[in-house]
Amino acid sequence: MNRYFINEIGRTVIAVLIALTINKYYSLSGEYWMILAAFLTTLVTVGTPVKQVLIIILVMMAAVIFGSFLLYFNYYATFIIFIAGTLLLLTQYLFFSHRFMTHVYLFLLGIFTFTLGSLLILYNSQTMLGLKLFDIAIGGVIGVLCNLFVFSVSFAARFKHSIVPFIGALVECSHRLSKKCTHDIQNDLYVEKIFVSAFHAYPEWVYEVGFNPGLRSGVRFFMIKLERLMEAYFSMNYFISRIDIASYQYFFDAYASILNNNARLLIELKNFFQHEQGHYREDRDDTIHDDDISRRDDMTSPDTNELTNDIDNIEKILQSIVPAQMASLSSEYATLMSLVYDVRDVRKVLLQLLAALPDQ
Amino acid sequence: MFLQQNYLSHTYLYEKRLHDARKTCMHSLHALYANRHTTKTKYAEIFTKYESLYALFLNIAEVRDRITDYTIFSLCEAELAEIKREIHHVLSVMITHASMQPIQYSALASSIERFDEMNQNILQVTASDPNVFSIMVNSLYRLKDELTC
Numbered sequence: 001m002n003r004y005f006i007n008e009i010g011r012t013v014i015a016v017l018i019a020l021t022i023n024k025y026y027s028l029s030g031e032y033w034m035i036l037a038a039f040l041t042t043l044v045t046v047g048t049p050v051k052q053v054l055i056i057i058l059v060m061m062a063a064v065i066f067g068s069f070l071l072y073f074n075y076y077a078t079f080i081i082f083i084a085g086t087l088l089l090l091t092q093y094l095f096f097s098h099r100f101m102t103h104v105y106l107f108l109l110g111i112f113t114f115t116l117g118s119l120l121i122l123y124n125s126q127t128m129l130g131l132k133l134f135d136i137a138i139g140g141v142i143g144v145l146c147n148l149f150v151f152s153v154s155f156a157a158r159f160k161h162s163i164v165p166f167i168g169a170l171v172e173c174s175h176r177l178s179k180k181c182t183h184d185i186q187n188d189l190y191v192e193k194i195f196v197s198a199f200h201a202y203p204e205w206v207y208e209v210g211f212n213p214g215l216r217s218g219v220r221f222f223m224i225k226l227e228r229l230m231e232a233y234f235s236m237n238y239f240i241s242r243i244d245i246a247s248y249q250y251f252f253d254a255y256a257s258i259l260n261n262n263a264r265l266l267i268e269l270k271n272f273f274q275h276e277q278g279h280y281r282e283d284r285d286d287t288i289h290d291d292d293i294s295r296r297d298d299m300t301s302p303d304t305n306e307l308t309n310d311i312d313n314i315e316k317i318l319q320s321i322v323p324a325q326m327a328s329l330s331s332e333y334a335t336l337m338s339l340v341y342d343v344r345d346v347r348k349v350l351l352q353l354l355a356a357l358p359d360q
Numbered sequence: 361m362f363l364q365q366n367y368l369s370h371t372y373l374y375e376k377r378l379h380d381a382r383k384t385c386m387h388s389l390h391a392l393y394a395n396r397h398t399t400k401t402k403y404a405e406i407f408t409k410y411e412s413l414y415a416l417f418l419n420i421a422e423v424r425d426r427i428t429d430y431t432i433f434s435l436c437e438a439e440l441a442e443i444k445r446e447i448h449h450v451l452s453v454m455i456t457h458a459s460m461q462p463i464q465y466s467a468l469a470s471s472i473e474r475f476d477e478m479n480q481n482i483l484q485v486t487a488s489d490p491n492v493f494s495i496m497v498n499s500l501y502r503l504k505d506e507l508t509c
Contacts, residue, residue, distance in 0.1 A: 190411075192390055199386065342422070
């Protein structure tokens with residue numbers, strides 16, 4: 001259990017305790033809707049304190065309204081609980097697993113809940129439906145406040161902390177593949193073994209619904225690019241394992257050198273995040289923003305050009321091995337070309353990521 | 361991925377799904393890796409095959425970043441859809457029947473050959489970087505070989 005997980009448990013416990021206390025003295029319906037709402041709203045993912053809470057509250061309200069609607073027609077209570085619970089689970093699944101990308105669905109859910117609630121309050125006021133909804137809203141407010149102020153961890157700091165093991169895995173892959181190219185290691189390289197442990201801390205929550213809109217595109221861009229690097233390393237490992245390295249030793253010597261250079265760039269990236277941990281300030285100069293990302297294709301600085309010389313060199317070596325028009329005819333040549341494209345893509349992505357980092 | 365019409369406008373959605381699928385595959389591979397020395401079952405063989413298939417799928421998926429103009433996929437949409445269908449069919453049969461009956465690979469081979477022809481005749485002329493499709497065809501043939509052996 002890491003400290004983030006303990007923080008989350010602590011936050012949920014405190015929210016439930018606060019809700020229990022308030023519910024005991026100030027509950028309007030005399031039921032436990034406030035506690036349930038406070039509990040559910042503290043289970044949101046990192047960086048999404050408001051939007052996910054809003055969805056949970058609306059879904060809960062819709063389920064309660066639907067249950068009251070069935071009660072109005074005197075159905076069995078267990079049947080009503082079953083239907084309302086199913087509605088709750090189904091709607092939560094649709095919103096959180098299917099990840100609707102537009103706000104339209106949220107507004108539709110809000111309008112649906114409001115309309116249904118208004119109709120039932122007008123025609124069925126004796127059921128205390130309005131009071132139940134009010135309790136749910138109070139529970140939601142408790143949940144939001146606890147998410148914001150109890151054991152709160154900056155999600156940017158947490159992102160940086162979570163990303164370091166993954167970059168470390170990429171560095172290790174680069175070094176091992178380089179050694180494989182120069183025959184320093186003969187046995188197979190199990191890339192997935194290196195990445196599986198790094199995936200435990202992987203910040204998947206940046207993909208979730210309602211993640212901080214200010215940092216969303218920058219952080220998600222970063223994640224996608226890092227996973228793109230992982231794909232390239234899997235691909236490289238496969239093709240290097242299935243080609244006779246000795247037959248193209250000159251090519252693979254140059255290839256190993258590129259892999260080592262890529263490892264150096266990855267270490268630079270890793271160092272940035274390691275040094276940033278614990279020193280995060282939530283201001284414009286210290287985070288990855290859209291403006292930084294928009295500069296990612298601007299790779300014309302002299303340093304950047306120097307960093308592409310080795311790639312140009314291996315492309316020339318490849319052309320000397322095989323003319324371009326022959327590449328599609330031979331599997332072995334296509335394999336070499338695939339290796340060059342992989343390593344070129346890795347370099348391109350690394351330069352984009354390094355260019356997107358704020359100046360230290 | 362590149363057959364999805366709205367991939368570019370919903371990149372994060374598809375990348376999240378891809379991430380989930382990758383993670384599942386990697387955990388399965390890791391479980392196979394941990395049991396590869398078990399003598400009762402052919403874990404080592406299954407592991408090698410599964411790892412190769414996974415790497416090849418990732419290699420093929422790299423096309424989505426190498427191609428900047430997605431309209432090129434409209435030219436080969438039918439061929440790619442057919443390959444997708446055949447791979448899905450072969451994998452489904454492999455999972456459900458598990459060596460109880462021989463799997464027919466001829467349809468998959470034909471669909472890859474049709475895509476290869478399309479590549480030679482059209483994509484090599486129209487694509488901004490024709491090598492990307494040559495690499496993809498090579499990976500598809502390798503994928504077929506890995507599935508067959």
